[in-house]
Amino acid sequence: MSLATHYLGLSLKNPLIASAAPANAQLDHLRRLEDAGAAAVVLPSLFQEQIEADTELEELILGRMAHNSPEASSYLPVAIGPYGVGSEAYLDLIRRAHQALSIPVIASLNGATEAGWTEYARLMEQAGADAIELNIYFVPTDLALTGQQVEDRYAGIVASARRGVAVPLSVKLSPFVSALGNLAQRLHDNGANGLVLFNRLIQPDYDLASMRLTQGVHLSTPAEMPLPLLWTSLLAGRTKLSLAGSTGVHSGDDIVKYLLAGADAVMTASAILRYGPSYMTRMLDELRIWLEVRAFHSVADMRGLLSWARSRHRERYGRPSYIKMLETGPVA
Structure with missing residues (x-):
């Protein structure tokens, strides 16, 4: 039996990828993920704000040293590279991970504007990243922004990143756009090789005692899978983009569902955070069973069997199914 698959043009031993999480900045943790069966790892994101802060810090230091003698260069912090402390440390993580692991290492850039994507994507490629995930986290709080302007921003970010690199690019999308299918095509035309469905927006709550906004990162659950499953199914076989299912992956059955919908790969972070890296072995065993x-005989034999493109009942994915569900009532 073969679990092998391809994602972003990369050959993977199985479809399960460890998605971005803070612990992925630790080399020992990455090795444990590989030992547990991870087919690839996504490093924690390098945030646009980090890059900008580091650049401002470097400019401040260099500005203050401008009139000093050459010997004064010894005062500069050793960690400051050509693009700042944080970004240089991130590039070093890519280098060390690439050398230590035998599985693909996917770097991650997280931002909301086009600034900096070209240069930092290029530096990530040079450091040894096998692919780059563009994690576009943008909440359109400006009420004047149109849906077209938001989608133009996504397309512009991809085009900017593509100008700097030849390695595969994936885009981690939010589901909250007006025409996701059309946007997917635009992203492909602008240089994207794949999509990660979906980016989970951090959603606020309110503390009624203090009357304040509260925020926190909540681990995903399988109950969040239906939306990314729907769009994976709708896009599979209809776009040249490679698809990765994300959100809610906690068992082998969850991997199977994404594969049946047409995903090339499946990502998990919450399950690893809950149960540790070794839990990936259990999920892969469940997939094999x-x-x-x-x-x-292989993952390829069952991939996309329940996708929209291969369905004989496509109406079940649209309005007729919605009406029928309302008539039938909730599922117990």
């Missing part, structure tokens, strides 16, 4: 019981 599912395939064996149903006499599938």
Whole structure:
């Protein structure tokens, strides 16, 4: 039986990827993920704000040293590289991970404007990243912004990053755009090789005792899978983009669902945070058992079997199904 797949043109031993998480900045943790069966790892994001802050710090230091003698260069912090402390440390993480692991290392850039993407994507490629995930986290709080302007921003970011690199680019999208299918095509035309469905927006709550806004990162659950499953199914076989299912992946069955929808790969972070890197081995074992019981010889044999493109009942993905569900009532 073969679990092998391809994602972004990369050959993977299986479809399960460890998605971005803080612990992925630690080399020992990355090695444990590889030992547990991870087919690739996504490093924590380098944030646009970090890059900008580091650049401002460097400019401040260099400005103050401008009139000093050459010997004064010894006062400059050693960690400051050509683009700042944080970014240089991130590039070093890419280098060390690339050398230590035998699986693909995917770097991650997180931002909301086009500034800096070209240069930093290029530096990530030079450091050894096998691919780059563009994690576009943007909440359009400006009420004057149109849906077209928001999608233009996404397309512009991809075009900017593509100008700097030849390695594959994936885009981690929010589902909250007006025409996701059309946007997917635009991103491909601008140089994207794949999509990660979806980016989870941090959503606020309110503390009623203090009357204040509260925020926190909540781990995903399988209950969040239906939306990315829907769009994975709708896009699979209809776009040249490679698809990665993300959000809610906690078992082998969850991997199977994304693969049946047409995903090339499946990402998980919350399950690893809950149960540790070794839990990936369990999920892959469950995937193998599912395939064996149903006499599938490979992941390729079952990928996309339930996608929109291969369905004989496409109406179930649209309005007729919605009406029928309302008539039938909630699922117990």
